[in-house]
Amino acid sequence: MIPTFPVPEPTLVWSRFFELLQVPRPSKAEGAAIDFLNRWADGLGFEARRDAAGNLVVHVPETVADGKGPTVILQCHVDIVSVTAEGDAHGADAARGMIPTVRGDFNPANEKRLDPNASGDWINAPFTTLGADNGIGVAMMMALAESNHRPVPLQLLFTIDEEAGMTGAFGLDPQALGLTGKLLINIDTEDDDEITIGAAGGRDIEISWEGTLERVGNQTCYSVGLKGLKGGHSGVEINQGRANAIRLLSRALRRLSDAVDLRLLKLSGGSRRNAIPDVCTAVIVFDSAESAVAQLTIEACCDQWNQLYAGRENPIIIEMTRISDSQPESCLSVASTQTFLQMLNGIPVGICEMTPEIPTLVESSCNLAIVEFATPESAKIICSVRGTTGFAADDICDTLRSIVGLAHGTVEIADGYPGWKPRLESPLLKIAIEQYELLFDSNPKVHAIHAGLECGLLIEKLPGLDTISIGPNIKGNHAVGERVQISSVQKSFLYVVAILEQLGR
Ligand SMILES: [Zn+2]
Numbered sequence: 001m002i003p004t005f006p007v008p009e010p011t012l013v014w015s016r017f018f019e020l021l022q023v024p025r026p027s028k029a030e031g032a033a034i035d036f037l038n039r040w041a042d043g044l045g046f047e048a049r050r051d052a053a054g055n056l057v058v059h060v061p062e063t064v065a066d067g068k069g070p071t072v073i074l075q076c077h078v079d080i081v082s083v084t085a086e087g088d089a090h091g092a093d094a095a096r097g098m099i100p101t102v103r104g105d106f107n108p109a110n111e112k113r114l115d116p117n118a119s120g121d122w123i124n125a126p127f128t129t130l131g132a133d134n135g136i137g138v139a140m141m142m143a144l145a146e147s148n149h150r151p152v153p154l155q156l157l158f159t160i161d162e163e164a165g166m167t168g169a170f171g172l173d174p175q176a177l178g179l180t181g182k183l184l185i186n187i188d189t190e191d192d193d194e195i196t197i198g199a200a201g202g203r204d205i206e207i208s209w210e211g212t213l214e215r216v217g218n219q220t221c222y223s224v225g226l227k228g229l230k231g232g233h234s235g236v237e238i239n240q241g242r243a244n245a246i247r248l249l250s251r252a253l254r255r256l257s258d259a260v261d262l263r264l265l266k267l268s269g270g271s272r273r274n275a276i277p278d279v280c281t282a283v284i285v286f287d288s289a290e291s292a293v294a295q296l297t298i299e300a301c302c303d304q305w306n307q308l309y310a311g312r313e314n315p316i317i318i319e320m321t322r323i324s325d326s327q328p329e330s331c332l333s334v335a336s337t338q339t340f341l342q343m344l345n346g347i348p349v350g351i352c353e354m355t356p357e358i359p360t361l362v363e364s365s366c367n368l369a370i371v372e373f374a375t376p377e378s379a380k381i382i383c384s385v386r387g388t389t390g391f392a393a394d395d396i397c398d399t400l401r402s403i404v405g406l407a408h409g410t411v412e413i414a415d416g417y418p419g420w421k422p423r424l425e426s427p428l429l430k431i432a433i434e435q436y437e438l439l440f441d442s443n444p445k446v447h448a449i450h451a452g453l454e455c456g457l458l459i460e461k462l463p464g465l466d467t468i469s470i471g472p473n474i475k476g477n478h479a480v481g482e483r484v485q486i487s488s489v490q491k492s493f494l495y496v497v498a499i500l501e502q503l504g505r
Contacts, residue, residue: 060155071152072183077158151503194444212333223282239351
């Protein structure tokens, strides 16, 4: 593809990126992109190997005669989140791998567009996601392989399906791919002054619970609802101190059960396992003579929480309304209602532990994500547990088993994916920090995230792998208007070159 503006520096990186934009590569349909990379490798005489999962490794020898440097694995995912804004025409174009590009400066007043302007520092796709996440990394790897000066042997690992299940990293077959490197640089970090050195593993927990029904006498139904909380990502935003709608409502109802004879008809909250729930509603039954007491109890809860969450959460309001027209025959007994609410309130919510070595990093967390009643007497609860190590996640799972066991419920734990424990003593990290300081005269931000990355799975497949993740500035990923910064691509490219150069010494 010939862009409508001059190709920026480094021209080889951008030329390969613009070629890649013509290749369709949505998650789970990366075949054309892997073929494209395989043909590119063949054309240069590099050995390319695939595994059954669909990943590709291109083996690129060093160019220096007395090469003693270690083999370095460079890694990116080839798939992109494909989102289209304006109608099927552009959607079809994007699916065919025809992503239009615009170069210009970011205009915050108009987040989705950039003003076309050849001197601008950002490139975006006006109608679709650009796919710079992770296409710009793929292009950087191609340019590094095509360089006439390669100080170390490179193994370019192109994984599939990072955005929609990480099945590439899960299914990675190091033997089939001939992966032997002991150092890995992942180019999927989206801030050029950061070095990522850790991530969290995750497990999905499904809790099943069954209670006892009893007949509803001369009582009244009320709906109780809490909505409008900020919600957010249950990994990277778990440290923001936001409220969990299920937790707040279950706590209000449990306190209410101290004040009145409360029976639960249903409770429903949350929508996705990786989102902090922002909505929860319940239908409860009690004697209407106690409605004033009930109202006061709930208002007292709200008052308390609005002080507790002041400044970090939206105003917390729980609305209780009488439902006059529906009178169920039976609902959970008073005792079962209490047991259920006690169990729900015992489930850990939010941060469980911080990492002692990196005080700002969450070590483990639990998101009480979804609760639903399938029948009046049986509920399902979904929790998402994250931990930098499997042990940290195991601890939370054990807590869940204990609490749910007391309420005679059952817990099922899915296998999940492994974490990536930060290694502050990593030799590769030491070189990366030194080179950053030398090149840019400032300190990089060394950090870990409390969410899943492919690196955790890759380390599990290649034990002992010394790993860092870096990459250029990308904003607005996974949405129309995704943009990548030209000067930052240049910076990141120089940075990778400098690290490889140092490793080759
Ligand atoms: Zn990515």
